[in-house]
Amino acid sequence: MDFSLNEDQELFRKFVRKYLNDQEQTKVARDYIAGNVEAVKQAITGVNELGCMMVNIPDDYDGMGLGKLDLVPIMEEFGRTLMPGVFLETSAFAVPIINQFATTEQKQQYLSEVASGEKAFTIAWLEPSRSYTEKGIQLEAILEQEQFTLNGMKTQVADVAFAQYLIVPVRVNGEVSIIVVDKETPGLTITAQKGFDETRQLSSIYFDNVTVPISALIGPLGDGWGILQEGLLSYNAAVSSVCVGAMEKIIEVASEYACIREQFGQAIGRYQAIKHRLADMKLSLETARSLSYYANWALETTSEDRVEAICSARIFATQAFVEIAAHNIQIHGGIGFTEEIDCHLFVKRSRFYENYLGTQAQYYDQAISALGWDAATKAKEHENLLIS
Amino acid sequence: MDFSYTAQEEQFRQELRTWLEENLPEGWLASQQLPSEEAELGQFLRKWQKTLADSRWAAIAWPEKHGGRNATLMEEIIYHQEMVRVKAPPLVNYVGLHMVGPTLMQIGTPEQQEKYIPKILTGEEVWCQGYSEPNAGSDLAAVQTTAVKKGDKWVINGQKIWTSFAHFADRCFLVARTSKGEKKHHGITCFLLDMNQPGVEVRPIIQMNGEHDFNEVYLTDAVAYDSEIIGQVDDGWRVTIALLMHERTGIGAQVFSLEQQFAELVNVAQTVTEDDQPLIAKPEVRKRLLDLYMNQRGSLLNYYRNLTKQLKVGHPGVEGSMDKLFVSEMTKKLFSEAISIQGHAGMLWEEDAVQDQGYWQKNYLYSFGQTIGGGTSEIQKNTIAERILGLPKDVGR
Helix, strand or coil, rough: EEECCCCHHHHEEEEEEEHHHCCCCCCCEEEEEEHHHHHHHHHHHHHHCCCCCCCCCCCCCCCCCCCHHHHHHHHHHHHHHHCCHHHHHHHHHHHHHHHHHHHHHHHHHHHHHHHCCCCCCECCCCCCCCCCCCCCCCEEEEECCCCEEEEEEEEEECCCHCCEEEEEEECCCCCEEEEEECCCCCEEEEEEEEECCCCCCCEEEECCCCEHHHEEEECCCCCCCHHHHHHHHHHHHHHHHHHHHHHHHHHHHHHHHHHHHHCEEHHHCCCCCCCCCCCCHHHHHHHHCCCCCCHHHHHHHCCCCCHHHHHHHHHHHHHHHHHHHHHHHHHHHHHHCCCCCCCHHHHHHHHHHCCCCCCCHHHHHHHHHHHCHHHHHHHHHHHHHHHH | CCCCHHHHHHHHHHHHHHHHHHCCCCCHHHCCCCCCCCCCCCHHHHHHHHHHCCCCCCCCCCCCCHHHHHHHHHHHHHHHHHHHCCCCCCCCCHHHHHHHHHHHHHHCCCCHHHHHHHHHHHCCCCCCCCCCCCCCCCCHHHHCEEEECCCEEEEEEEEECCCCCCCCCEEEEEEEEEECCCCCCCEEEEEEEEECCEEEEEEECCCCCCCCCCCEEEEEEEEEEEEECCCCEEHHHHHHHHHHCCCCCCHHHHHHHHHHHHHHHHHHHHHHHHHCCEHCCCCCHHHHHHHHHHHHHHHHHHHHHHHCCCCHHHHCCHHHHCCCCHHHHHHHHHHHHHHHHHHHHHHHCCCCHHHHHHHHHHHHHHHHHHCCCCCCHHHHHHHHCCCCCCCCCCCCC
């Protein structure tokens, strides 16, 4: 029995933390809000130099050849500082699906480019129907003479500024397929959207006769939905770790503040109203951490319960993050309500993850289905169908 | 990360499993029916403990020379898992086996060890724990029961409350005040009190579920001798705490029980029908179950994480307060949800239509005690805030 990260993983965490502390933690996120994209790109270059993007890329493609669990401490550290960028989209979505479904040539190109820190991915999935269901994917790609022609629109695409490639789910002959599109392809227009969380920049992307060679297709034609589901499992396990990191930082800051802020002649942390709220926050954090460790372990070992484990971690961690970020403002009182300190940044980021790449409701349904709890209902519905 | 058990651990599990199949009380696996009459129950439980002790399964963590197996922490975990799996009858001498015995081995004199330990193991002498008083609950150091030396005797007066198993007990690990110290935890002494004497009166407290676990214990000129003092006179606070620290795996049993109770609740939701539909067909029920599932998994995984740490550093950490808080609150939540989910059937108590002979209703009522006994949830939260998060101590402490 050993339910903990190993020494190497904890050591890597230290390097990442040291680097992000040197960047003055949330200063990078604040630079991004102020529109200083170059400063953020510089900070990201530093992260790449540490090797963060190489971790889960196989040796053959210039990576470290490590697993899902090795991403956990890195994601937690990114969460602590609300680091802007497309690490999740790249390392926890694009890399795993390319690794699992792409051809050797595609891997050689994309994975090597990611490993070197040269290029990154973001995900252009959502469409105006605003649904992360299979039906919601309507952007049409016509396949003729070894190339796809794309027409349609994607929306709420995160941080295109830091990505070269877009993972684009499209419909080819009525079926979902996955295509990688370079954002600089002619016919593609990117329009910024004003988002709730200013540390993540959202965009709408218009495809007007955008042509892409057939070599950009990931996996077999028409297998796109299954590929996306695999990508989501990786992404959700990783996003739960990001939330854990963010919550850990919030609780450190809130506890520290409760020790120094005095009212009625004593630290507010002496009052049980504050103490018990913080204890509840700590318990939620540690529970989210346990669920996220397990989710990543289940993913890595393709354990039988991986779908329910990952959905649970995702639902619990994102929900706890929303709640803990809110408690943090209450503990800080008036100052917590200002732009001056970081409290609001965490609140806004928590609402970003809550419904990004799938809604809470969707993950409840997915977990319920994985646990087999809807089987009884389905049998009943089937029976009713037969009767009518 | 590695959730597997070693071959040796699996062998240990198999040995225990086989033994349980052969030695559980007759018909136990089918119905788990305890005798309802109190004297008969006492006999039944003592017999069960004797059976365990005879095969060295009563106190596996004890050294072999005292009848244990010198079990590792992982073996203790497996022991709890297996006992929960068969819903084994409770250990009537839980206090003796898990608290008094190890404390005697640590602090007791050779004479005390020789006199008490063998009878603790077999259940020949059942022990209770005389800690809480009407005015000393969470604030244990405020005990008011007094012990005054008169000749060669200590004369003890006062009242204890919430004393589990006192109605079966032969001896009591009693905390009493022997002098007024500078601080309130000074001047305390621990006694190994004989319960079978005229000065000790046990009155039952009936819980809200109709069962009887607790008692009030009235001490009126009860007598103890120097040989029945454990540790030094007036230096008993140390002993008091030492006893509490021996409870090293009790939370595990609760965590594994919660896991099993959750599986049973899902089974209820899948098999009980309303309007010819299983309860689980309702989206509302499924959502409630998933919330419970996440929390139940969380409590189990938190426990495994803390266990990992304990295996590495060699002693339990303050994180135990998080496990205690979470598993007790979740147990309360689970039974509460179980009543809700059953709809109209949740209102029933003892009658034919009630689900599982009223198991859910009875345990729902019983679960209120879990967030109070063994340190209330509020005390756990203070501990988490002060000892883990580093907040200042409460006003008044």
